[in-house]
Amino acid sequence: MQTIFERLGETNLTLLVHNFYDLVFADPQISRLFKTDKELIKEKQRLFLTQFFGGPQLYSRQYGHPQLRARHLPHPIGDDDAVAWLSCMSRALASLPVEESLKDEIFKKLVPTAMFMVNRGDGNE
Ligand code: HEM
Structure with a gap:
C-alpha cells in the first residue's frame, strides 16, 4: 500500500501547508x-x-529529531488551541483536489498529535 505521502503527492502537500498557515495566521x-x-x-x-x-x-x-512536544513547550497550547489548529487543518484539507477518503485519513492521523501538543490546562495559564 502506498504511503499517504505518495498518494497525496508533493504538489498537494505544499498546497496543504500553504493554505493551512494562511488560515492559522488569520485565526482569532x-x-x-x-x-x-x-x-x-x-x-x-x-x-x-x-x-x-x-x-x-x-x-x-x-533539524534533528522532531521532539514535537518539547519544541511546542515554549508556546502555551490549550485544548481550545488544538481544536482551532485542527479546524484550520480541516479547512485546508477541504481545499485540496484529492479524494475525501484520503482527506479523512490525514485528518484522523493528525488529531492525536494535535491533542498531544496541549501543554497547559484550563485555568492554568
Ligand atoms: C495543537 C495545536 C498546535 C499549535 C497551537 C501549534 C503551534 C506552533 C507554534 C506557535 C510553533 C512555532 C512557530 C514559530 O516558530 O513561530 C509551532 C511549530 C511547529 N509545529 Fe506546531 N502547533 C500545534 C500542533 C502541531 C502539530 C499537530 C504538528 C505536526 C503534525 C505541528 C508541527 C510543528 C512543526 C514541525 C513546527 C516547527 C518546529 C521547529 O521549530 O522546527 N504542530 N507550532
Whole structure:
C-alpha cells in the first residue's frame, strides 16, 4: 500500500501547508502564538509532514529529531488551541483536489498529535 505521502503527492502537500498557515495566521484563536516568519514555519511543516506521512525524513535530516512536544513547550497550547489548529487543518484539507477518503485519513492521523501538543490546562495559564 502506498504511503499517504505518495498518494497525496508533493504538489498537494505544499498546497496543504500553504493554505493551512494562511488560515492559522488569520485565526482569532491561535494566530497570536505564531511570532516568526510565515514562510519559515511553512517550510518546516512541509519537511515535517513529508516524513510524518511516510516520505523521506526531510525534517530530521535538517533539524534533528522532531521532539514535537518539547519544541511546542515554549508556546502555551490549550485544548481550545488544538481544536482551532485542527479546524484550520480541516479547512485546508477541504481545499485540496484529492479524494475525501484520503482527506479523512490525514485528518484522523493528525488529531492525536494535535491533542498531544496541549501543554497547559484550563485555568492554568
Ligand atoms: C495543537 C495545536 C498546535 C499549535 C497551537 C501549534 C503551534 C506552533 C507554534 C506557535 C510553533 C512555532 C512557530 C514559530 O516558530 O513561530 C509551532 C511549530 C511547529 N509545529 Fe506546531 N502547533 C500545534 C500542533 C502541531 C502539530 C499537530 C504538528 C505536526 C503534525 C505541528 C508541527 C510543528 C512543526 C514541525 C513546527 C516547527 C518546529 C521547529 O521549530 O522546527 N504542530 N507550532
